[in-house]
Amino acid sequence: MTEDGGxxxxxxxxxxxxxxxxxxxxxxxxxxxxxxxxxxxxxxNGFTDLGRVHRRGALHHLVATDRHGARFExxxxxxxxxxxxxxxxxxxxxxxxxxx
Numbered sequence: 339m340t341e342d343g344g345x346x347x348x349x350x351x352x353x354x355x356x357x358x359x360x361x362x363x364x365x366x367x368x369x370x371x372x373x374x375x376x377x378x379x380x381x382x383n384g385f386t387d388l389g390r391v392h393r394r395g396a397l398h399h400l401v402a403t404d405r406h407g408a409r410f411e412x413x414x415x416x417x418x419x420x421x422x423x424x425x426x427x428x429x430x431x432x433x434x435x436x437x438x
Contacts, residue, residue: 339425339432346430347407350420359414363398366391369412373400376412385410 340347355376361368366389373388380388380402388400388410399413408423427434 339427339430339435341430346425346427347421348423348425348427348435350408350423352417352419355412355416355418357416359416363414364391364393366400369400372416373412376418377402380410388412 340349355372357372359369359372363369366373369388369391377387380386384404385402385408386404388402390400391398392401393399397413397415399411402410404410404423406423406425408420410418410420412418425435
C-alpha cells in the first residue's frame, strides 16, 4: 500500500509464470503463446488486453489495466505483477482493507 497524491494504491505483488520466453520479444506476435492464456483470465477480471510490447531498460513487457487503475505487467523473464489499483482505504494501510 502506498499513497500517491492523496490516492491510496494497492500492490498485489509479483509472481512467476514458470515459462521462459523465446523469439523476437520486440514484436507482439512473439508473445502470443504466453499472452493469450493470461488475457483470458485478465478479461474475466475486468482488465484490458495486454496490447503492444513496452520496454523498460533492457526488459520487454506487456501491460493490461483495469477500471481501478490497476496495472498487470508480464515481462520477458516470466515475472508478472499487479500494482497501482486505486482503493478506498483510510488510513492507506493493508489493515484498513482487512488484508494485513
